[in-house]
Amino acid sequence: MRKIYILFSAVLCLMAVGCRQQGGGKATDMKYRPLGDTGLEVSEISIGCGGFEKLDSAASLELMTxxxxxxMNYIDIYDCTPKTRSNIGYALQGRRKEMIIQGHIGTIYKDGQHVRTRDVEEAKAGFEDLLERLHTDYIEVGMIHITDSHEEWEAIQDSPFLDYVFQLKKEGKIKHIGLSSHNAEVALRAAKSGWVEVIMFSLNPAFDRLRGGAVPWEKGAMDNLQAGIDPVRVEFYDYCATHKIGVTVMKTFGGGGRLLDAKTSQLGVAYTPEQCIAYCLANPCISTCILGIDNLDELKADLHWMHATEAEKDYTQVGQHEKPSLGGDCTYCNHCSPCTAGIPIAKVNELLDKAERDGLTPELQEQYNALGKHGSDCTHCGACLSRCPFGVDIPSRMDAARTMFGH
Ligand code: SF4
Ligand code: SF4
Structure with a gap:
């Protein structure tokens, strides 16, 4: 899905002049922003852990290097598979201090699935496992994993789980407390809590535009950006900028790279990586855009950001979409996990979307067959529905997958 833009730009960037010295004395043109009031300076674009799930240890090392x-000096690590955590730890050995780690608390990998948890013992086991596999005794940002509803937010107040998070900070195992959310109302409550220092929030042109009105198609000043966005999102952005709450962006490219392809874009038009990043960074509260990067070619393409011209960054040229759609589009984020029947929902949706879009190929059928559980295993229990931030009708999609792939 990802397009390759200017393949050798990353090589050129390393030769560029007038660069900033970063990490081990390397010269790059990366720009940095304050992470709220934490005292940390983070690269404008950073890396998520999802792409590492497809790589072995050698390839992980190559990508990290x-x-x-x-x-890049910032990475988000949620409950990726234990093997992936180990590979990231391997890739960071000797360079740990060059990378600021945003690691999630309250999510574990259990029985082959991602599980959101507020059970202290489970959260503790998950966090200790993270430190061990990363070969470190601390991370910079301890991110309370996805808190999307008011009920979830209220449930963690004065809870043993939150006590555990505070204890981690007191012990220095996390330097700052963060929280991730797709819900602007909850994110705003977190920002105003007085103890959340960093918030990971889903932001891109589609989410701003389709979650609460039309965005005027000008870039730059927040006055313009704010004019058509859901007022709660605007209040959240303003509050974070004013009170120096760090905001890190997830789903910069629409989730699963949807915005980069007109066939999948929620806005019906394709954006480039530079336009998506420029859109997010035009918002003064944003510290870094976390990018899903699957391989070296995608990383090189994304690094073109450092040398993109103003014309390349100009997202205003993309223009108006005609048929906006947001509800029902899977972003393959895995937040609906675990499935009571053990179905890898995100993967099933991804293969189904591809088959619907491009036609069912033997390769897609083979990949689907190789999954441990399939659409036909869905019992319509509905347990996953409340965990999906994007309103996907998951049981219906599982039915569609069974029809498409035959089981
Ligand atoms: S509705 Fe289907 S996909 Fe969702 S948790 Fe239940 S069995 Fe799994
Ligand atoms: S169904 Fe929803 S929660 Fe599950 S992967 Fe898709 S977008 Fe994410």
């Missing part, structure tokens, strides 16, 4: 050498 290029990211670090290019000046």
């Amino acid at each position: 290029m990211a670090l050498d290019s000046g």
Whole structure:
């Protein structure tokens, strides 16, 4: 899905003049922003852990090395598979201090699935596992994993789980407390809590535009950006900028890279990576855009951001979409997990979307067959529905997958 833009730009960037010295004395053109009031300076673009799930240890090392050498100094690590955590730890060995780690608390990998938890013992086991596999005794940002509803937010107040998070900070195992959310109302409550220092929030042109009115199609000043966005989102952005709450962006490219392809874009038009990043960074509260990067080619394409011209960054040229759609589009984020029947929902949706879009190929059928559980295993229990931030009718999609793939 991802397009390759200017393949050798990352190589050129390493030779550029007038660069900033970063990490181990490398010269890059990466720009940095304050992470709220934490005292940390983070690269404008940073890396998520999802892409590492597809890589072995050698490829993980290669990707991490290029990211670090290019000046990226921030990584988000949620409950990716234990093997992936180990590979990231391997890739960071010897360079741990060059990378600021945003690691999630309250999410574990259990029985082959991602599980959101507020059970202290489970959260503790998950966090200790993270430190061990990363070969470190602390992370910079301890991110309370996805808190999307008011009920979830209220449930963690004065809870043993929150006590555990505070204890981690007191012990220095996390330097700052963060929280991730797709819900602007909850994110705003977190920002105003007085103890959340960093918030990971889903932001891109589609989410701003389709979650509460039309965005005027000008870039730059917040006055313009704010004019058509859901007022709660605006209040959240303003509050974070004014009170120096760090905001890190997830789903910069629409989730699963949807915005980069007109066939999948929620806005019906394709954006480039530069336009998506420029849109997010035009918002003064944003510290870094966390990018899903699957391989070296995608990393090189994303690093073109450092040398993109103003014309390349100009998202105003994309223009108006005609048929906006947001509800029902899976972003393959895995937040609906675990499935009571063990179905890898995100993967099933991804294969189904591809088959619907491009036609069912033997390769897609083979990948689907190789999954441990399939659409036909869905019992319509509905347990996953409340965990999906994007309103996907998951049981219906599982039915559609069974029809498409035959089981
Ligand atoms: S509705 Fe289907 S996909 Fe969702 S948790 Fe239940 S069995 Fe799994
Ligand atoms: S169904 Fe929803 S929660 Fe699950 S992967 Fe898709 S977008 Fe994410």
